[in-house]
Amino acid sequence: MFARIYGATILGLQGNIITVETDIANGLPAFEIVGLAATSVKESKERVRSAMKNSGYEFPMRRITVNLAPADLKKDSAGLDAAIAMGIMVSSGQISPAQCEHTLFIGELALDGAVRPVTGILPMLLQGIAEGFHTCFVCQENTAEALLCQGMTIYTVSSLSEMMGHLTGTARLSPSSAAAASPLTSAYTVDFAEVQGQFTAKRALEIAAAGGHNMLLTGPPGAGKTMLAKRIPTILPPMNMQESLEVTKIYSVAGLFQQAQLVTERPFRSPHHTISTAGLIGGGSIPRPGEVTLSHNGVLFLDELPEFPRSVLEVLRQPLEDGAVHISRVNASLSYPSRFMLIASMNPCPCGFFGSHDNRNCTCTTSEIRRYNRKISGPLLDRIDLHVPVERPKYQELVTEIPQESSAQIRSRVVAARERQESRLHVYGICCNAHMGHREIRQTCPMTGEARELLRNVFDTLHLSARSYDRTIKVARTIADLSQEEVITDTHIAEAVSYRHTEQRM
DSSP: OEEEEEEEEEETTEEEEEEEEEEEESSSOEEEEESSBOHHHHTHHHHHHHHHHHTTOOOOOSEEEEEEESTTSOBOOGGGHHHHHHHHHHHTTSSOGGGGTTEEEOOEEOTTSBEEOOSOHHHHHHHHHHTTOOEEEEOHHHHHHHTTSTTOEEEEOSBHHHHHHHHHTSSOOOOOOOOOOOOOOOSOOOOGGGOOSOHHHHHHHHHHHHHTOOEEEEOOTTSSHHHHHTTGGGGSOOOOHHHHHHHHHHHHHTTOOOSSSOOOSOOEEOOOTTOOHHHHHEETTTTEEOHHHHTTTSEEEESSGGGSOHHHHHTTHHHHHHSEEEEEOSSOEEEEEOOOEEEEEEOSSSSSOTTOSSSOOOOOOHHHHHHHHTTSOHHHHHTOSEEEEOOOOOHHHHHOOSOOOOHHHHHHHHHHHHHHHHHHHGGGTOOSGGGOOHHHHHHHOOBOHHHHHHHHHHHHHHTOOHHHHHHHHHHHHHHHHHTTOSSBOHHHHHHHHHTSOHHHHO
16 A cells, blocks of 8 residues: 655755655565665664554564655655654554645654654754645654744654554644743853953954954953953844744754744854864765854854864855855755854964063064964955954953943944944845945945045055955944944044054054
C-alpha cells in the first residue's frame, strides 16, 4: 500500500517540506530509503524499526521503500524519523491516511519510541504555513519555539504512542498554547555608568552604535578595551520585528534557541582567537552558520586581534563588505546573512606599551612591532571605520565621585540618530549609515563648501582610498545625525578624519 506523509528539514536558513512517500510490497523483507538521504536519515531505519516494535506496533516484515521528495534536495536531519514512522503506519493499515492530511510530523525517535527534539523548528514551520499546513506534532522541548508560528496548531507529544493515540482517537490531545510571556530581563548586566573616564572612547562607541560602524580599539594592557567593548550592546537600538525574526531563525538552526519568545536583544559574539576559519565563517559538508552569521544584526567582538591567524581574519573581508557570506561545498552552496558590527581590540605592540603615555617603556624591537602589526592586513584595516586609541585612566578619573553617563542616556541619543537614518534611508532598503553604498552617499549626504574643501585636502594629504573616502563621509553623516543636523559641516568631517587609521596620519 502507498502512503504520503509530510515532514520537514532545513538547508541553510530555509525550511523545506519533505514528502515522505512510503510503499510496502510483497517480497523478501527489506527497508530502503531513497531520495538523497544523508547518513543521519539512512540510520533512521534502525530507529524507526525499534521504536515501532517497542511501542507495541507492528513493523511489516515485507519490502518497504521510502522515497524522500524532492529527490534532488540533500536531507540531513534525524527529524524525519517521525514522518517515516507514520508513513509505515499508514502503508501497513494501522492508521487511516485521512487522519494525517495537512499535518507535519517532526521529531527524532528514540529506540523506545520517545520523541526527541531537533533544531530549526521555526524555519520549518514558517515554510509549512506558507505551503498550507495547519497542524504539526513536535516534542516538548520544541513546543515553545513552534508556538512562535501563528496559524499552526501545535500538538506536543512525548512518544510515538501518544501521537498514534491522538490520531486514532483513543487518547486525544489538547492543542498546545503559549504560556504567559514573562517580562524579558536583559542578558547584559553591565552599564557605561561603571566606566570612569575614557571620554574619547565612549564618544567613538556612541558614533559606532549610532551608525553601525566597525571599530578598532588600540591601547596598552589594562586600559579598558574589553570592558568598553562588552558594554556596546547596552547602547544599541532595539531590533525591529524583521530583525528579530532573522536572528531567531539563525539561532534556531544553530540549536542555540532556548526561550519561548523571539530574540529581541542584539547578539554579542566573542570567539576565542584559536577559532578556525570554518568556525568563524561557517562550514561543513553541508555548511552551518559560523560566528559572523550568529552575530547578524549584532556585534562580533574580536579581542586581541593580532592573535587571530591571518588566514582567519582575511575571510572577514567579504562579509564586512557585502553583509552576507557565500559558502560553496560539494553537497550545497549556501548564503548566510552576516550584517554585523565588527568591534576589535589590540595592543600597539607585543609588550603593549609602544607609544604609551604612562611612562612605561616599550621593550619591543622595531622589527617585532612591524611584524606584530602586519598580522592585520591593510585591506582589513581599510574596512574599519573608527580607529580609536585607548589610554589607561588617570587616578583622579578612577576615584571621582562625579556620576558617569549611563547606557540608557547614551542609548537615547543613539536611537534618535537611528530614527533619522531610517527615515532617510528606508527607500533604499537599509537602516543605518554604515550600510550605504556610493549611490546613497551621493544622494543623502549633502556637505557645506568648507566640508568639501577639508575632505579634498584630507584625501590628497592622507592618500585615502575610495573606500576610505566613502567611510569617512559615512562616519561624518552619523556625527551629524547625533547633532541633529541635516548638512555635514567641516566640524563633522574633522572628527570623522580623526578616527582614521593612525598609520595613515603619519
